[in-house]
Amino acid sequence: MCRQFQHALLVLAALAVWAAPAAAQVTMGDNVNLSAGGDLSFGYSGMSGNRDASNHSFDLGGHGWMRGFYYKPQFLSFEFQPYYRRSQNSSIYQTITNGSGFTANTSLFSGSRFPGYFSFGKAYDNTGQFGVPGITGITSHGNGGNFAVGWSALLPRLPTLTASYSTSTGSSTVFGANTDSNASSRNFTLQSTYTFAGFQLLGQYMRLSTDSTFPLFLEGGAPQESNTRSNSFMVNVGHRLPLAGYWYAVWNRSTYLGEYQVGVAKGLSNGVVNDFNSTVSLNPTRKLAFGIGADYNDNAFGGLQQRILEAGGAPLPQLSSSLRTFSVNSYAGYSVFSHLALYARVNHYEQWLPGTRRGLTQFGGNANFNFARSFLGALTFSLGVVDTATQEGNSGASLVGNVNYLRRFRAWELGGDFSYLQQVQTLFAVYTTSTYRYGAQARRRFGGFQWTSSFSASHSGLTQFDGYSSRSEGFSTAISTRRYNFSGQYSQSAGTSILTSAGLIEVPSGVPPPLLQLPVLYDAKSYGGGASVSPFRRCTLGASYNKARSATAGPVFSSGFESNIFNARLLYRLRKLNLEGNFTRFQQSITTGALPAMINSYYIRVSRWFNLF
Numbered sequence: 001m002c003r004q005f006q007h008a009l010l011v012l013a014a015l016a017v018w019a020a021p022a023a024a025q026v027t028m029g030d031n032v033n034l035s036a037g038g039d040l041s042f043g044y045s046g047m048s049g050n051r052d053a054s055n056h057s058f059d060l061g062g063h064g065w066m067r068g069f070y071y072k073p074q075f076l077s078f079e080f081q082p083y084y085r086r087s088q089n090s091s092i093y094q095t096i097t098n099g100s101g102f103t104a105n106t107s108l109f110s111g112s113r114f115p116g117y118f119s120f121g122k123a124y125d126n127t128g129q130f131g132v133p134g135i136t137g138i139t140s141h142g143n144g145g146n147f148a149v150g151w152s153a154l155l156p157r158l159p160t161l162t163a164s165y166s167t168s169t170g171s172s173t174v175f176g177a178n179t180d181s182n183a184s185s186r187n188f189t190l191q192s193t194y195t196f197a198g199f200q201l202l203g204q205y206m207r208l209s210t211d212s213t214f215p216l217f218l219e220g221g222a223p224q225e226s227n228t229r230s231n232s233f234m235v236n237v238g239h240r241l242p243l244a245g246y247w248y249a250v251w252n253r254s255t256y257l258g259e260y261q262v263g264v265a266k267g268l269s270n271g272v273v274n275d276f277n278s279t280v281s282l283n284p285t286r287k288l289a290f291g292i293g294a295d296y297n298d299n300a301f302g303g304l305q306q307r308i309l310e311a312g313g314a315p316l317p318q319l320s321s322s323l324r325t326f327s328v329n330s331y332a333g334y335s336v337f338s339h340l341a342l343y344a345r346v347n348h349y350e351q352w353l354p355g356t357r358r359g360l361t362q363f364g365g366n367a368n369f370n371f372a373r374s375f376l377g378a379l380t381f382s383l384g385v386v387d388t389a390t391q392e393g394n395s396g397a398s399l400v401g402n403v404n405y406l407r408r409f410r411a412w413e414l415g416g417d418f419s420y421l422q423q424v425q426t427l428f429a430v431y432t433t434s435t436y437r438y439g440a441q442a443r444r445r446f447g448g449f450q451w452t453s454s455f456s457a458s459h460s461g462l463t464q465f466d467g468y469s470s471r472s473e474g475f476s477t478a479i480s481t482r483r484y485n486f487s488g489q490y491s492q493s494a495g496t497s498i499l500t501s502a503g504l505i506e507v508p509s510g511v512p513p514p515l516l517q518l519p520v521l522y523d524a525k526s527y528g529g530g531a532s533v534s535p536f537r538r539c540t541l542g543a544s545y546n547k548a549r550s551a552t553a554g555p556v557f558s559s560g561f562e563s564n565i566f567n568a569r570l571l572y573r574l575r576k577l578n579l580e581g582n583f584t585r586f587q588q589s590i591t592t593g594a595l596p597a598m599i600n601s602y603y604i605r606v607s608r609w610f611n612l613f
Contacts, residue, residue: 031070031071032068032069032070033068033069033070034066034067034068034613035066035067035068035611035612035613036064036065036066036067036611036612036613037064037065037609037610037611037612038062038063038064038065038609038610039062039063039064039578039607039608039609039610040060040061040062040607040608040610041060041061041062041580041605041606041607041608042058042059042060042605042606042607043058043059043580043603043604043605043606044056044057044058044059044603044604044605045057045059045601045602045603045604045605046601046602046603047599047600047601047602048599048600048601049597049598049599049600050595050596050597050598059085059603060084060085061084061085061605062083062084062085062607063081063082063083063084064081064082064083065079065080065081066079066080066081067079067080073110074109074110074111074112075108075109076106076107076108076109077106077107077110078104078105078106078107079103079104079105079106080102080103080104081102081103081104082101082102083099083100083101083102084100085098085099085100097125097126097127097141098125099123099124099125099126099127100123100124100125101121101122101123101124101126102121102122103119103120103121104119104120104121105117105118105119106118106119113153113154113155113156114151114152114153114154115151115152115154116149116150116151116152117148117149117150118148118149119146119147119148119149120146120147120148121145121146121147122143122144122145123143123144123145124143125141125142125143126141126142126143126144127139127140127141128140128141128142128172129503130172130174130181130502130503131502131503131504131505132493132503132504132522132524132548132550133470133472133493133495133497133504133505133506133522133524134472134474134491134492134493134524135491135492135493135524135525135526135548135550136526136546136548137503137504137548138174138175138503138550138561138563138588138590139174139175139563139565139586139588140172140173140174140175140181141172141173141175142170142171142172142173142181143170143171143172144168144169144170144171145168145169145170146166146167146168146169147166147167147168148164148165148166148167149164149165149166150162150163150164150165151163151164158194159192159193159194159201160191160192160193160194161190161191161192162189162190162191162192163188163189163190163191164187164188164189165186165187165188165189166186166187167184167185167186167187168183168184168185169183169184170182170183170184171183174588174590175563175586175588175597175599176561176588176589176590176595176596176597177590179223180213181212181213181214181501182211182212182213182214182501183210183211183212183213183214183501183502184210184211184212185208185209185210185211186207186208186209186210187206187207187208187209188206188207189204189205189206189207190204190205190206191203191204191205192204198239198240199237199238199239200236200237200238200239201235201236201237202234202235202236202237203233203234203235203236204232204233204234205231205232205233205234206230206231206232207229207230207231207232208228208229208230208232209228209229209230210226210227210228211226211227212225212226212227212500212501213225213226213501214499214500214501223262224260224261224262224499225259225260225261225262226258226259226260226500226501227258227259227260228256228257228258228259229256229257229258230254230255230256230257230306231254231255231256232252232253232254233252233253233254234250234251234252234253235250235251236248236249236250237249237250241280241282243282243283243284244282244283244284245280245281245282245283246280246281247278247279247280247281248278248279249276249277249278249279250275250276250277250278251274251275251276252273252274252275252276253272253273253274253275254272254273254306255270255271255272255273256269256270256271256273256302256305256306257269257270258270258305262518267517269305271299271302271305272299272302273297273298273299273302273303273306274297274298274299275295275296275297275298275303276295276296276297277293277294277295277296278293278294279291279292279293279294280292280293286335287334287335287336288332288333288334288335289332289333289334290330290331290332290333291330291331292328292329292330292331293328293329293330294326294327294328294329295325295326295327295329296324296325296326297324297325297326298324299323299324300323300324300325300351301323304508304511304515307508307511308498308508308511308516323351323352323353324351324352325349325350325351325352326349326350326351327347327348327349327350328347328348329345329346329347330345330346330347331343331344331345332344332345339369339370340367340368340369341367341368342365342366342367342368343365343366343367343368343384344364344365345362345363345364345365346361346362346363346364347361347362347364348360348361348362349361349362364384364400365384366382366383366384366400366401367382367383367384368380368381368382369381369382378404378405378406378407379403379404379405380403380404380405381401381402381403381404382400382401382402382403383400383401384400384401400420400421400422401418401419401420402417402418402419402420403416403417403418403419404416404417405417411444411445411446412442412443412444413441413442413443413444414440414441414442414443415440415441415442416438416439416440416441417437417438417439417440418436418437418438418439419435419436419437419438420434420435420436421434421435421436422434422435434460435458435459435460436458436459436460437456437457437458437459438456438457439454439455439456439457440454440455441453441454441455442454448481448482449479449480449481450479450480450481451477451478451479452477452478453475453476453477453478454475454476454477455473455474455475456473456474457471457472457473457474458471458472459471469495470493470494470495470496470506471493471494471495472491472492472493472494472495473491473492473493474489474490474491474492475489475490475491476488476489476490477489482534483533483534483535484531484532484533484534485530485531485532485533486529486530486531487529487530487531488527488528488529488530489527489528489529490525490526490527491525491526491527492524492525492526493522493523493524494521494522494523494524495521495522496516496519496520496521496522497519497520497521497522498516498518498519498520499518499520499554504520504522504552507519518554519554520552520553520554521552521553521554522550522551522552522553523550523551523552524548524549524550524551525548525549525550526546526547526548526549527546527547528544528545528546528547529544529545530542530543530544530545531543531544538572538573538574539570539571539572539573540569540570540571540572541569541570542568542569543566543567543568543569544566544567545564545565545566545567546564546565547562547563547564547565548561548562548563549561549562549563559590559591560590560591561588561589561590561591562588562589563586563587563588563589564585564586564587564588565584565585565586565587566584566585566586567582567583567584567585568582568583569581569582569583570582576608576609576610577606577607577608578606578607578608578609579604579605579606580603580604580605580606580607581602581603581604581605582601582602582603582604583600583601583602584599584600584601584602585599585600586598586599586600586601587599
């Protein structure tokens with residue numbers, strides 16, 4: 001009842017604005033400039049399934065916009081966009097439920113010494129995704145809101161100051177799981193810049209808080225609660241150098257606290273991380289460039305903890321002592337001629353745990369070549385080698401390379417790319433990660449037809465550890481003419497992830513998967529296609545179908561999901577009137593959930609767009 005009352009108020013407010021006569025502008029004075037428009041629709045809709053009781057009725061819907069400014073756009077400008085019962089799957093809101101909401105934005109004194117902004121938004125019963133890497137995720141529905149405000153002081157010959165604060169909240173339910181997820185975040189930032197005697201100075205403070213509660217339905221476990229707090233300070237100093245050079249130094253200090261609970265099990269992680277980095281780069285000639293840099297971190301493991309906690313995952317096992325790291329990186333590059341450039345680099349790493357020291361040195365070099373001729377197309381490739389040595393001896397050499405090719409031949413346009421990279425990680429032990437990506441594209445015109453197709457794939461993993469690799473492949477194709485359009489796509493992915501309130505996400509860069517407390521293995525596939533036709537002018541008929549399924553394996557439980565969605569639609573435009581029809585059939589099941597979710601929805605309506613003023 002409360003939600004219906006909110007929606008009713010929203011519609012009444014929007015209609016009051018839209019129905020206001022143009023004379024209302026006069027009562028506000030000559031300094032107000034307004035424009036408004038949108039569309040209103042009336043029709044008949046219905047829904048059946050096992051989510052709610054079946055219903056059908058006449059209904060009113062639409063979306064609108066109002067924007068304007070007071071005195072001058074630089075003094076005060078604003079925009080308001082409400083929408084109500086936008087249930088069509090082809091709408092800009094991409095929702096299969098009766099989504100409603102609004103967004104509001106205001107800017108003050110833009111272009112002045114004291115600019116500011118304000119934004120606010122709400123969404124009710126909108127469709128979302130519980131993510132799965134590489135494919136369309138698990139469909140959910142819920143409510144959300146956001147708020148942001150910011151202000152700046154930009155006085156001449158004085159340090160600038162910018163302050164901003166933002167919050168976001170959200171709650172959602174996965175169809176077929178009957179479990180709720182809740183998440184909220186707060187972010188406060190202060191930033192200042194200043195230039196003094198050629199030195200460019202930047203200082204920043206950021207406080208981030210996140211709270212989330214979400215069910216482990218993919219693992220069959222109790223709900224997980226996660227609360228994180230972090231404070232970060234950053235100082236950046238830079239200055240130009242002779243020989244077209246530049247020097248900069250960055251100091252970061254952050255404190256973090258993370259708490260999580262799964263059932264009766266609880267965990268706590270906290271720490272302080274200091275990181276200092278400095279780099280010098282020089283370009284003595286147009287062809288020659290080189291540089292050297294150093295980095296020191298007094299708690300590298302704490303940096304990994306922050307990445308996991310800020311992503312919403314369970315913290316890594318706490319170390320009894322900090323891990324300190326120090327690295328020196330140098331590089332040099334020389335352009336031999338316009339098509340060939342050579343690069344070399346030497347990197348040295350040191351890390352310390354109490355009673356343990358590990359060192360590693362890397363030597364690398366590569367050559368970049370690019371060539372373009374009308375009969376060969378455009379070809380670019382780079383090849384290189386990296387050799388790694390530790391105090392235990394030489395760890396072996398690895399290859400680095402990439403190739404890109406583009407060729408136009410008569411009505412054909414062909415392209416392809418390939419890249420391979422091996423990197424050595426040094427956290428706790430020396431291990432190698434390898435990644436390769438490849439893809440192809442093709443385009444062809446056949447009279448009035450145009451065909452496009454593309455394929456891409458990526459594979460990565462830890463060479464020394466089985467079971468921690470990831471991969472993804474995707475293929476899409478489409479044929480279009482003036483009246484007909486056909487398309488299809490297929491994708492699959494598999495790998496290691498962590499479970500958060502937003503769904504499964506890939507393991508953050510630099511975090512060794514063997515250290516994760518609650519890793520989730522996934523294997524997902526999705527495919528679908530669509531077609532549309534314009535039998536006569538201003539009329540479009542279309543249909544689409546998509547299917548996705550995934551199997552997951554957690555520490556103690558395995559599960560999976562499957563979803564299917566079919567949509568058929570009709571659109572006929574006549575001047576400012578649109579005749580719209582839509583039918584959607586949606587099914588989703590989760591092995592650890594309740595009964596599968598099944599929804600059939602339809603509507604037919606007439607809508608009219610307009611500009612009020």
